[in-house]
Every structure is written in structure tokens, then in C-alpha cells.
Amino acid sequence: MADVAGPASAHPQAKAAVHSCRVAAVRHYGPFACVTVVGPQLAAAAEPGQFVMIQVPDSRFLLRRPLSIFAVRDDEVTFLIEARGAGSARLTGTRAGDILSVQGPLGNGFPLAGVRRALLIGGGIGVAPLQFLADRLAAAGVGVTAAFGFRDARQARLAAAFHIEHLWLATEDGSAGRRGTVIDLVGAIGAAKNTVLFACGPDAMLAAVQRWAAERSLRGHASLEAHMACGTGSCHGCVVPTTSGYQRVCAEGPVLPLQEIVYE
Amino acid sequence: MADVAGPASAHPQAKAAVHSCRVAAVRHYGPFACVTVVGPQLAAAAEPGQFVMIQVPDSRFLLRRPLSIFAVRDDEVTFLIEARGAGSARLTGTRAGDILSVQGPLGNGFPLAGVRRALLIGGGIGVAPLQFLADRLAAAGVGVTAAFGFRDARQARLAAAFHIEHLWLATEDGSAGRRGTVIDLVGAIGAAKNTVLFACGPDAMLAAVQRWAAERSLRGHASLEAHMACGTGSCHGCVVPTTSGYQRVCAEGPVLPLQEIVYE
Amino acid sequence: MSKAPDLRVMLGPIELRHPVIDASGTFDVLEATARYERDFLTDFPFAAYVPKTVTREPRPGNPPPRVAETPSGMINAIGLANPGVAAALADLPRLAPLRAPVIVSVGGTTVEDYVAVVDAYEAALAAAAAGAAPNVVGYELNVSCPNVRSGCLSIGTDAHETEQLVAAVRPRTRRFLVTKLTPNVTDVVAIGRAALAAGSDGLSLINTLKAMVLDPATLTPLLGNRTGGLCGPAIKPLALRMVSELAEALDAPIIGMGGVISGRDVLEFIACGATAVAVGAANFTAIDAPDRIVAELRAEMRQRGLAKLSEVRGRALDRRPPAVTGS
Amino acid sequence: MSKAPDLRVMLGPIELRHPVIDASGTFDVLEATARYERDFLTDFPFAAYVPKTVTREPRPGNPPPRVAETPSGMINAIGLANPGVAAALADLPRLAPLRAPVIVSVGGTTVEDYVAVVDAYEAALAAAAAGAAPNVVGYELNVSCPNVRSGCLSIGTDAHETEQLVAAVRPRTRRFLVTKLTPNVTDVVAIGRAALAAGSDGLSLINTLKAMVLDPATLTPLLGNRTGGLCGPAIKPLALRMVSELAEALDAPIIGMGGVISGRDVLEFIACGATAVAVGAANFTAIDAPDRIVAELRAEMRQRGLAKLSEVRGRALDRRPPAVTGS
Numbered sequence A, B: 001m002a003d004v005a006g007p008a009s010a011h012p013q014a015k016a017a018v019h020s021c022r023v024a025a026v027r028h029y030g031p032f033a034c035v036t037v038v039g040p041q042l043a044a045a046a047e048p049g050q051f052v053m054i055q056v057p058d059s060r061f062l063l064r065r066p067l068s069i070f071a072v073r074d075d076e077v078t079f080l081i082e083a084r085g086a087g088s089a090r091l092t093g094t095r096a097g098d099i100l101s102v103q104g105p106l107g108n109g110f111p112l113a114g115v116r117r118a119l120l121i122g123g124g125i126g127v128a129p130l131q132f133l134a135d136r137l138a139a140a141g142v143g144v145t146a147a148f149g150f151r152d153a154r155q156a157r158l159a160a161a162f163h164i165e166h167l168w169l170a171t172e173d174g175s176a177g178r179r180g181t182v183i184d185l186v187g188a189i190g191a192a193k194n195t196v197l198f199a200c201g202p203d204a205m206l207a208a209v210q211r212w213a214a215e216r217s218l219r220g221h222a223s224l225e226a227h228m229a230c231g232t233g234s235c236h237g238c239v240v241p242t243t244s245g246y247q248r249v250c251a252e253g254p255v256l257p258l259q260e261i262v263y264e
Numbered sequence C, D: 001m002s003k004a005p006d007l008r009v010m011l012g013p014i015e016l017r018h019p020v021i022d023a024s025g026t027f028d029v030l031e032a033t034a035r036y037e038r039d040f041l042t043d044f045p046f047a048a049y050v051p052k053t054v055t056r057e058p059r060p061g062n063p064p065p066r067v068a069e070t071p072s073g074m075i076n077a078i079g080l081a082n083p084g085v086a087a088a089l090a091d092l093p094r095l096a097p098l099r100a101p102v103i104v105s106v107g108g109t110t111v112e113d114y115v116a117v118v119d120a121y122e123a124a125l126a127a128a129a130a131g132a133a134p135n136v137v138g139y140e141l142n143v144s145c146p147n148v149r150s151g152c153l154s155i156g157t158d159a160h161e162t163e164q165l166v167a168a169v170r171p172r173t174r175r176f177l178v179t180k181l182t183p184n185v186t187d188v189v190a191i192g193r194a195a196l197a198a199g200s201d202g203l204s205l206i207n208t209l210k211a212m213v214l215d216p217a218t219l220t221p222l223l224g225n226r227t228g229g230l231c232g233p234a235i236k237p238l239a240l241r242m243v244s245e246l247a248e249a250l251d252a253p254i255i256g257m258g259g260v261i262s263g264r265d266v267l268e269f270i271a272c273g274a275t276a277v278a279v280g281a282a283n284f285t286a287i288d289a290p291d292r293i294v295a296e297l298r299a300e301m302r303q304r305g306l307a308k309l310s311e312v313r314g315r316a317l318d319r320r321p322p323a324v325t326g327s
């Protein structure tokens, strides 16, 4: 079966567990929130690009919500959350002192071996996994540039949560940063031959990044989203079409080689 | 149909409405809570023995919970709530400042015309409607005695919420007040010929009160409980068997003539 | 899109000012008016009134308890408690102030029962003085009640029995005839097709799903009738599936229902092919729930730039030609 | 009642250390072990292991999205994605460390498909060296999957087809044979009876209810397969009703499932006549949900003074003689 063997990950994967984590701090950016929890084990195990399954603290919600790991500092793990539907809205309403059940870390994470120069491309809430990635790359001495695209200034408030030295912004309506898409932005920034792309965002953006990278023969990785049930590889609920058949975002992903994702 | 005409109520019924009420205060007595809300219209309309349908402030609960009116003071209405299942537990966890959706007042209430002497008999959380009743009777110069029966001292903490001059207690295990049932208690208190009984509590207690009253030819009224959906007479969900067929607790009741209730 | 959206729909020949009506057995306009400040008769929130199912004889209904809550839903076993058709007709003048059209829900345990109720209504309506009765525009045949041991269930779960029933009632009235389908069947389309073949003008669905809840203390059935009908948001996905199956296969106006609790839910049923949408259990969440739902529907239409509901009707349906059987 | 309650049950000839097993397709012991700190193979929370349904050929499954949340439930249209029987057999040695008995779930679109899978397993198990395979004690015939357009549905919704399928598989194995029933039928007892008549040793139910959810943005079906199967607490009342109908009418061990999320739910299914109880969607609420459920079951038994589960089995059933038809 196509989705049994995942792409080789550059680092050995730490194992997941269920963590009961106290919320240490919550910061709000419009409809977005940075939720920081205390989770020593989780913090130690997590790799950039991995995600967790968080239980919405309200019995009405049967399924956990997948969330990328936004940042790790000492014992603390931070998530960057957009209030999209009722469940994520409830999560952005968490308060310091609340207890969250966090299952993870899950997924493969970004392959980092051999990366010299990295261009991080994010769109909308898709920027979430890129801070942790930037931190890890910078620590390894890799040159990092980030290009984020947002709809408007309101969405661009997300950027305020980031600490990346070379961070470029574009908004579609020009209300913050450069006017245009993130593709216009990376076009302007350019990318040297050995640059590895790390992209995360809506499907339309990823498809455009895929084309842009292909035209320039740039290697890259994309972090994907899918509706999930188990987050564990059990249910086959989270597949996306790839050049080698359906792959499970939670097991073979969420990071897949950029050129292997199939967009119609 | 048997349940279309209710027993004649002694006072004209005020009409119900949906009230959005702020919680003014919550006092806890073990697993019980006194929740006081601000509701000027509700306070003005309510009669002793009537109830409300309260929405549990959590979208998981589809149906409202029926609650008796425990006390009315100026603009405020108080409910005495036992945490029985998940919904009532959530209600006892309400905090000052919360907003509750309260539909009412509903039901017929206790008929008070011509009452000279009243014996209020309550069991467990069934005591809830008796404070409001005692207040109204006392204001009308009616002589009021109350006899409350509880399982144990823990349940008897309910009595601390009451302000009734002649209030007698019994517990089944003797851990508070007299040892025995509320029937033992009223047996000891006795009742003059023209005493009207007002009883509220579990079915077994009401059946015993019914027998006790019949033996002494005492007139009385019982306030009943039933699983409800609409609380409005629409759904026929809340019936109890009576000597004139099924009657709806929310429409013909919750107060029915003690001798008309049918217990197998 | 600044013009106010137009919520009107045509349910067959019946014009409704908006698509939201009540589900039989969940809203009694006389009881609500008797108990609430608002006069629901003259300020009626629904676009049509479907009263509780009426049977030929009075029915006391099932032993209590009759209702219970379930996760995101509820269960009921009322047992068609109603005062019988004679008492219902005696109440007709009280409904006269209602401006909304009325669709009378009819139940029974034999074909003759249904015919008797419809005949009684037709006679009473023909004899009623002007203004002495509400505007009865149709009948809904409740062949789907799962609670009555002896009758309904067997009619609504069998295409042939449904066809016979509808065929017997059809000649007794020229009013709009709706058959209300039960979800407790393998093939709801077969039953719907039989009803239409026998002259039903429209279909309504879903009635409740046969289910059971236990008393947590005793671990025995909680309801006096042991089993009851499950409804509410929990079952909305099942209802949407059945409504769209019917809309894809048959050509008749559909009243969709099952778990509607928001304006968006109404839109979803319309996208699945319904013309009107009924609100049942949500009536118990608040006495003003229908007003909220209609307001939400209007707001959703405005947000989505919809001028009329026909722009969205059937949008969720599978328009591919049906698969060839046996291939 | 200070003695620890005895949770063991006999599912036909199979002794289970407690009644809680996994529902096919909702827990993969190899995947969970690969990803979590805990070795679920040697520290297996369930009393038996029912892997995801295996078909003769590999199946890629349905287009995404395949899962969505619903009020107190979820919907899925995985489409029996699985690597096929050859790959499943190649994985058998990896399951060898499992001490719990295994019940292999078999799916297909024709009778021959099912027979081929069972034959392949029988051959592989006969050939396996000692310790090189897990303890396969039986098969569960998934005749009830509502997601596969071309096959399963038609078998499980028809008593005759179910009977033929079971009759074809029965002679191929001496292991315990369970038929898993779909709730999407008018009369679940008729299908269960047919399965038993053809030699099924036990029954399991319910599989998911055919349902549909819409994408709120587009008002078109959210799932790639348009429809999917509804499960979770929302449908527990329906599952309890069906399990008790079977237990009242038929005499065979039942694996009950549908919406189990707590120890009390397990007890409720047993009160409705089930011998074992399967946990499906609740596995997604937390990877340690089965441990919690078993612990809650033990605590409930202690509180209620139950020494053995047989004290509660069937307590909710209607023991009256069945009504005489036609009376």
C-alpha cells in the first residue's frame, strides 16, 4: 500500500504520549492566540514540523484538534491558533491555569539534514510551524529567510508573534507589507540555487509554490493540513493525494516533499 | 381529554417569557447551590409553586432544566439546585456575573385561597419550592409549620438555606434532627383539622404523605417532578397518572391535589 | 447585495413567507399562547402550522417517563397522546386567528382511521362559517411514528402499505397531501416513491429514529414505553442524507427536518433539496427559537449574497445520472 | 462487596479478560506502537484485537476529506482503505507479540472476495511457525460498510444475501465467525437471524449509519465520498435499541457497539444483552481511552455491588413473550 512507508525523516522521531499541560500564558492577536503550555516531556521530544492533537476542553467536541508546534522554549511549548470554527475558538479562549490534554508530538517533522539555506514560505495560519523551524535552523547556523503572505492587515497581525530576523510580509490588499501574494514576494526576494523551501499554507498557495519551485528547480518541503480523527495513523482519515498514492498527513506527513503533492 | 383542563388555581396566572438574567450571587451547601439571579419581570410575575426552565450554559445540553422558584426578593429570584446529573452540576457551578436564560414562570403554583394553617412537608431537594410558599403564607398571616426529611446530615445542609420560623428536621440515619422519615416527623408534630398540607419530594415520600393525609382526612397539595422537554404544555412529555387520567406536570401542575395522584 | 433576501418559497401550491415550519408534536400554539406573554396566534413565528398528530379516537399516550435527553439530542415516546379528532375539531375556532396556513397531521393504526380523520376535517371545514376556522391547506400523513406498537410502524416501513394508505386518503380531499416518512427503513426512496405514486403531493422527513435509553441507576429502559424516537442535532447528518436521496430520485416538494437548530441548518436542508424545513426538538431549547432561526437564515443569505432560496436549493445534490443497476 | 469485580466474559468459546474490544478500523496497534511511548503490542488495552477490515485486493480508499466531526459524533468515509490480504498476512508476524486474541475483520464486494480472504488467512495460519503469528480466534464479516458503492451495502441490507455469504464462508474455517450488521435496515433481527441460520456463531453491531454532512462554506457535501457513516455518542440510543432487539429475539453472543465512551456505556450494552462491547470513535478522543473505559467499568461494578457481568447481562431486555402477530 502506498501510504505505509513515509518519506525518510532526517532525524530519529521521538515518541508521543498524552500530556496533561497547564496553560502558562495566552497572548491574543485579533482572532489569533498564542497559547503556551508547560510540557517538559513534550518540549524535549518535539521537532519542528511536528504537531499535537489537543482536546477542546468541552465535552461537546468529540475529536481532538491538530495543531502545529509553534515554538519550544525550555519546558514550554507554544501553539499559534486561529479561531476558525467553534473548537478552535474555544481553544483561543483558554486562560492561564487551565489544563489541556495534549497528545504528541506526532508526525514526521521537517527534514533538516544537509540544509544550508532555507526559505520559509507561509500563508495565513499556515505560518504556525515556521517559528520553531526558524529557531532550529538558526541554531544550526543555517541562513533563514521567511516570506509570509496574508489576506490583509488583520491577518498580518499574526506576524507579530514571530521572531525571525529576515521576515518579509505581503498582503493581498496591500494593507501591510508588500501588496500581492506570497509568490510575488518570494519572486522579489529570489532564492539561490541551493536554497531549500519550507512551505505551509492553503492549498492554492502550496500549489503555486510547487510551480514556482519547479520552474527554478528548487527542492522543498510542504507541511499539509487535513481533517483528522486519530492523528496516529490508525484511521486513514487524513489522506492527501501524492505521486505515490494517498499518504496520511498524520503518519507519512504532515511534511511531504513539495513536488510529490498532487494538485488538480 | 383528561389533561386539558387543569385544577382551578387560586390566583390568576402571570404570563411567562424568556428572561436573560445575570447571576447576582451563588451560595454553596455541599452538593447544593443557591443561585440568585436578577430578573425584575420574573420576580414580579412568579407565584409560589411555579417553576422555570433554565438553559444549561453549555451547548452540549439540548433541553432546559426545570427548577422551582425557591425565593423571590425585590428584583431577585433564587433557585436551590442539587447537582444530580451533568446539567444540574453545571448549573451549581454558575458564578456571579454569568448570564442565564430563564424561561418562566411556568406551571400553576400552589392554591392559597382559604388556607388558615399550613404544614409544609419536604423531602430532599423537594424542599426547594417551600421557602417562597412559606414567605407568601406568612405574609398573609397563615400559621406555617415545615417538616423536612433528609437522608443524612449531608443532605440536611439544605435546611441552612431556609428561613422558616417553625422548621423541623428529620434524617433517616439520625445524623441531624430527629431520626426517621418525614412521616415520623409529621406524626410527631401532628396537624389540626383545618391544616392544609403542601408536600414536595420523592414519589415514595409523596405516596406516604398521601396515605397519612387520607387517614386524617387532611386536604393537601403536592408539587411533582417529571422529565420535561417543553415545559409549556406542547409536547405531552411530562405526564403523571392521576385519578382523572394523565396530567401534564408543566401545565396542569406541577401542583396537583394530593389525593388525585395515582401511585401503584 | 444590499437588497433584503427574499425568503418566500412555494410548497406545491402553498406560498410560505419563509421556509421554516414546526415539526408536528413539538409546538402547540394554543398552549404557548395560554402560558406566555406573547400571543403566538397573531404573532406566529412559523410560516405554516403543523399541529400535533390527530387520531380518530382520543389516545392517552404512553406511560411516563416519556422524554429524556441524549448526547446532542433527545428521545421521546409520547405515544400519540391526543384528544381525538372530535376534540381537535372543537378547537378549530380557537385557531381561526392564525394567519399562517395549517397542515393537519393525521395518524392512525388502520387505513380507515386515517380516512375517518380526513373525512371529519373535510366535513367540519365545509360546514364552518367564514372566519370560524383556520386556513387548513393540507394534511400530513404520519405513517412513521415508531412509538405505537400496533400500527403506524408497519405502514410507514412498507412501501405497499404506504401506497394503499395514501391511495385511500387521496380521493377524500383536494387539499395538499404530504406523507411523512420514517427513517427506520432500508430504502427511504422506495417508500417515498410509493407515496407519490398513490397521489401524495409532497413528502416530509425524517420522523424520529427508533432508539432506547437506559436509566443509569437501574440499567433498565428509562422510558415507560421502553423504546422511543431519537431526534435533535445528533441525527441531522442522517436526515440530510435521506432528504438528498429523495430529492435526487423523486420529483416532489419536500419538507426536510431532523436536528435543525440554526439558520444554517435550514440552508443545509434546502441545499439537499428541501423546499420547506421543519423545526422540532429545537423548540424546546427556547420558546423563541424559531424567531432566532429565521433571523439567522436571513443573515446567512445576506452574507452569502443569496437573493432567493432557489439559488441554493439542491446545490448539495448528486446530479450525475443514476448508476446502471447490475453493472 | 470488597472483592475485586470479575470482568471476564466468554464470547462463545473465547475467554476475554474483560468485555472491551476495539471496533474495526479505529485502532491500529502497529501504528500506535510506532508512534507512542507505550508498546501497545505487549501492553494491549483491549481484551481482543479486531484490526481494520481486510479485503482481497489492496484498496486506496475514498477521496479526501474522509472524516468530519458532527454534534456528539463523527462521520467517516474511509472506503475500506487497506493494503489487501497479502500485505496483511505479511504483517502477521509483527502482531505475534500480541497476547490478546485476534478477530480478523473481512470485507469484500462479492461472496468470493470474502472466501478468498478467509482461505488466505487459514492457509497462512496453518503454515505459520509456532510463535510467528498472533492467536487468530475468529473472523468478523463486515457486510455492513455503507461506504463502498459497489458491494458491501447490498449484502448487509438483505437477509438472503447475508445468508448466502455466511453460508459460503462457514465451511472454510472452524474459527469463531461473527457477522457485523449494519443499522441501515428496517429489520435488523431478520438479517441477524439469517446470519445465524447460515452458521454465524455471533453477531456484532452496529456499524455506522449512512449520513451526510455539508461543507458550511459551499453547502455541498464535505466528504470526498459525499456520504459517510455516522458514529459516536450521538447514535448510542439507536445502537442500544438494536442490540436489545437482537438479544430478545435471537440466542447468540453479541458484540455491542456504537457510541461507547465510558464504563457506564459498556455496562449499558451488557444490560441490553451484549457479551462484549467494542469501542470505536472514542479511540480518537484519547489514545488511552480504552484504559479509562475499563477502569470506569471496574469502578461502576464495584459501586453497584456487581461481582460478575452476568449479573447485569440482559437486565434491560423485554422478557415478555413476543406479541402474537395479527392480534
Ligand SMILES: Cc1cc2nc3c(=O)[nH]c(=O)nc-3n(C[C@H](O)[C@H](O)[C@H](O)COP(=O)(O)OP(=O)(O)OC[C@H]3O[C@@H](n4cnc5c(N)ncnc54)[C@H](O)[C@@H]3O)c2cc1C
Pocket: A051, A063, A064, A065, A066, A067, A068, A069, A079, A080, A081, A082, A083, A084, A085, A086, A087, A088, A089, A125, A128, A129, A224, A225, A226, A227, A228, A249, A254, D068, D069
Ligand atoms: C497537521 C496540522 C497542523 C495544524 N496546525 C494548526 C496550527 O498550528 N494553528 C491553527 O490555528 N490551526 C492548525 N491546523 C488547523 C486546525 O486543526 C483547524 O483549524 C481546526 O481543527 C479547526 O477546528 P474548529 O473546531 O475550529 O473547526 P470546525 O470546522 O468546527 O471543526 C470541525 C472538524 O473539522 C476539523 N477541521 C476543520 N478545519 C480543519 C482544517 N483546516 N484542518 C484540519 N482539520 C480541520 C476539525 O479538527 C474538527 O474535527 C492544523 C491542522 C493540521 C492537520
Ligand SMILES: Cc1cc2nc3c(=O)[nH]c(=O)nc-3n(C[C@H](O)[C@H](O)[C@H](O)COP(=O)(O)OP(=O)(O)OC[C@H]3O[C@@H](n4cnc5c(N)ncnc54)[C@H](O)[C@@H]3O)c2cc1C
Pocket: B051, B063, B064, B065, B066, B067, B068, B069, B079, B080, B081, B082, B083, B084, B085, B086, B087, B088, B089, B125, B128, B129, B224, B225, B226, B227, B228, B249, B254, C068, C069
Ligand atoms: C417542576 C420541577 C421543579 C424542579 N425543581 C427543582 C429544584 O428547585 N431544584 C432542583 O435541584 N431540582 C429541581 N427539579 C429537578 C431537576 O429538574 C433535575 O434534577 C434536573 O433536571 C436534572 O438534570 P441533570 O442534567 O442534572 O440530570 P440528567 O439526568 O443528566 O438529565 C438528563 C435529562 O433528564 C431530566 N431529568 C433528570 N432527572 C430529573 C428529575 N428528577 N426531574 C425532572 N427532570 C429530570 C433532565 O432535565 C434532563 O432533561 C425540578 C423538576 C421539576 C419537574
Ligand SMILES: Cc1cc2nc3c(=O)[nH]c(=O)nc-3n(C[C@H](O)[C@H](O)[C@H](O)COP(=O)(O)O)c2cc1C
Pocket: B229, B235, B237, C023, C024, C025, C026, C052, C053, C076, C078, C080, C105, C142, C145, C180, C206, C207, C208, C231, C232, C233, C257, C258, C259, C260, C278, C279, C280, C281, C282
Ligand atoms: C416530543 C415530540 C413529539 C413528537 N410528536 C410527533 C407527532 O405527534 N407527529 C409526528 O408526525 N411527529 C412527531 N414528532 C417528530 C417530529 O415532528 C420530527 O419529525 C422529529 O422530531 C425530527 O425533528 P427534530 O430533530 O427537529 O426534532 C415528535 C417529536 C418530539 C420530539
Ligand SMILES: Cc1cc2nc3c(=O)[nH]c(=O)nc-3n(C[C@H](O)[C@H](O)[C@H](O)COP(=O)(O)O)c2cc1C
Pocket: A229, A235, A237, D023, D024, D025, D026, D052, D053, D076, D078, D080, D105, D142, D145, D180, D206, D207, D208, D231, D232, D233, D257, D258, D259, D260, D278, D279, D280, D281, D282
Ligand atoms: C474511522 C472509522 C473507520 C472504520 N472502519 C471500519 C472498518 O474498517 N470495518 C468495520 O467493520 N467497521 C469500521 N468502522 C465502524 C466501527 O467499527 C464501528 O462499528 C462504528 O464506528 C460504531 O462504533 P462507535 O460509535 O464506537 O464508533 C469504522 C469507524 C470509523 C469511525
Ligand code: FES
Pocket: A227, A228, A229, A230, A231, A232, A233, A234, A235, A236, A237, A238, A239, A248, A249, A250, A251
Ligand atoms: S488522522 Fe487517522 S490516520 Fe491520520
Ligand code: FES
Pocket: B227, B228, B229, B230, B231, B232, B233, B234, B235, B236, B237, B238, B239, B248, B249, B250, B251
Ligand atoms: S414538558 Fe412538554 S407538555 Fe410538559
